[in-house]
Amino acid sequence: MNKILMVHPSDNVMVALTDLEANETISYEGSFYTPIENINAKHKFALSDFNEGDEIQMYGVLVGKATKEIKRGQAITTSNVKHAANEVKVGERKTAWGKPDVSAFQHRTFQGYHRSDGQIGTQNVWLVVPLVFCENRNVLAAKEILEEKLGYSKGRDYELDIDRLISKSQSGATASDLLTEDILVPTKEATKERVFKNVDGIKFLLHDGGCGGIRQDSDTLCQLLAGYLNNPNVAGATFLSLGCQNAQVEILQDAIFKMNPELDKPLFFVEQQKSNSEGEFIADIVTKTMAGLVEANKIERKEAPISALRLGLECGGSDGFSGISANPVMGYVSDMLVTLGATPILAEFPELNGVEQSLTDRCVTQTDAERFVELMAIYKKRAEAVGSGFDANPSPGNIKDGLITDAMKSAGAAKKGGSSPIVGVLDYTEQIKNKGLNLLCTPGNDVESTTALAGSGATLITFSTGLGTPTGNPITPVIKVASNSILAERMKDIIDFDTGAVVRGENSIAEKAAEMLDYLLAVASGKAETNAMRLRQDDFIPWKRGISL
Incomplete structure (x- = not known):
């Protein structure tokens, strides 16, 4: 397993795949690199000396600017880098792309619910x-x-022995005594047969x-x-x-x-x-x-083509590996679905800040390109009007695990959308009409965004996470995708799919994507139940876009 990774050839920072020690010499693709201080896994260090104002490049795009002098091998942090992103303008259409090999799925189907208007549900x-x-x-x-x-x-697969706490409290136990009691009792989950x-x-x-x-x-x-x-x-x-x-x-x-x-x-x-x-x-x-x-x-489940699927692409609780493993795997699945005639949907507009130019260029029509730029500008203006902005998007958890600017977070988040052309740009609540990759204007908030994806027609949602989040949806199965295996093991009652093998170099992105699509078809057919479904994590939060009076 490599200890470090350069995501894009034009990057001037390196990603630590494991914890690195100061002055440790590390070999990577025939060259040697030496961090001058301890670097935590998922974080980045400088590949050259930076002066104040110098640009930080990652994923091949501008993700920040140095706020002070940074030495070669020094960690990139919020104390020496601030958010910065390239300006965007509508230019020529750049929709050429390399379709993935989908021969193994060409004749695959799923068992779905056929509606009278031609739509097919999972x-x-x-x-x-x-x-x-x-x-x-x-x-x-x-x-x-x-x-x-x-x-x-x-039923739950556990019970809590509250009677023990009641008995001890009535017997004179102190608060400290109660805090040491183990009241978790594992049980066998009981389910009643459905009437319908x-x-x-x-x-x-x-x-x-x-x-x-x-x-x-x-x-x-x-x-x-x-x-x-x-x-x-x-x-x-x-x-x-x-x-x-x-x-x-x-x-x-x-x-x-x-x-x-x-x-x-x-x-x-x-x-x-x-x-x-x-x-x-x-x-x-x-x-x-x-x-x-x-x-x-x-109505009963019947055979349906993969082209009927509409896959929402979501992330939440992201870490420094999300843009390296989970999101690129989801992006490859997105490209596979487009090749197979299906419809992926990329949301969370605040987390596309900094990569707008690439997405704008990928829009098939000039109208959609202009609409995307307009929606992003309106959103940014509204955020700034209340004293905030896209630069405030990374959460404390994101920053702790290596995502220190919004552009850096966005460059990794956008990987969920793969590389296919964009056939539609939708505002909140608008319905999917065109097959292929669509952009949907939603907040970055996990539940508001998944709520919106289902409201615009998504019949499955893949949700990448590096820190762990239980988010689900009432009507659309949410498949939780871990960026790292430590999370997948620790929160296995929440995580459905682990992409940590990509970080370790054990599987390629394409290999993991094929595994993921297999699992998605099982969920779509009712043969696999996601953890969010099992836990009845039916989160629903409409987005209020105006002030409250």
Whole structure:
């Protein structure tokens, strides 16, 4: 295994693949390098002397500028480098690319749910959704009644012996005594047989919107919910309305019709202000949902082409290896899917800062190139208007593990999008229309972005992480991809796929990508359950783009 890596031939920093000691001489591709101080794995050191203002290059792009003198072999840190990124302009289209070998997958299929409008899903779930936060409690009441009775309430593979703590506290134990007690008791996970065999789940969404903010936020929420109903992973929905909120039923119905006039899924609306009692209201919710489940249960999985897949590309809790292992593997899968006629979706616009030129050049049409530049500029301006900016994107965890500027983080994050041409640039809640790689404007926030990907039509989501995050989604399976094997082993109840072998040099990116696509087809067919699905990690956070009044 190599101890160091140069990501791109034009880079002037080197990545440490393991912890390096000061004055250790390291051989790499026929040359020798000597760090002058200890360098932690995932971090970078200078390949030449830098003066204040000199550019730092990584992944072949500008990722920062020196804020003071940096010696050859010295670590690159937030104390000596600041964020910097190249300016972007719309130029010539550069859409030539090398397609990967997909012969092993050319005739592969998956078992999906075919909808009447031609879309094909990887799940068949029913939604129970509030149009306003006032109805969250009633959503939870319906969940308590329906989940266990219908076999969708999963047991845990552990119990907590609370009785032991109660007994000891009643016997005079101190707080310190209780802190030393081990109350974790492993158990065998118990699951009840599902009443509706062909319905993969009932998903009860909660949110804090629908009223009280600006009207645009309520309208956008309706657009997002329409997108969830339109997603082929959804069989139908029960929507709860209080009656007086900004997010009116008519606004949602109009959004659904404009999005997909051919949508014929079962759809029910219940309004609390027309009900005589809470009991009557909950009974109405349960009855209508049961009626919808009867219809949803009629559809069965059938053979479907890989070209029907729509794969969301997401990252969160990134580290210094994310852009070397997990993201490039996902990017290679993206290229494979494009070659096979499918649709990958690259999101998180704040994490594309610094690589806009490459993405702009890859847009097939001038219109999409201009739209991407415009959306990025608007987003950046909004961030700066509230005293922030893209340069504030890296989290403390990112920085600790080697991602010290937003451009450096972005250059690695963009690897998820592979190298194929970009056929569509979409704003938040807009639906996927063109097969091939699409860009979707979302925040960098993990849950807001995965929420948006599912709302725009993603039927699977791959989610790379170097630090570990449990993020999931109610309607779209989220496959968690570790950038390193230490994380994959430590958080194996959360991680689904390990790309650490790429860092160690044991597998090529192409080899790992083929393994990943195999796994994606198993998940799409209902033959494999991701950890986020097993843990019922049904995260749902709509993006509020305006101020709250």
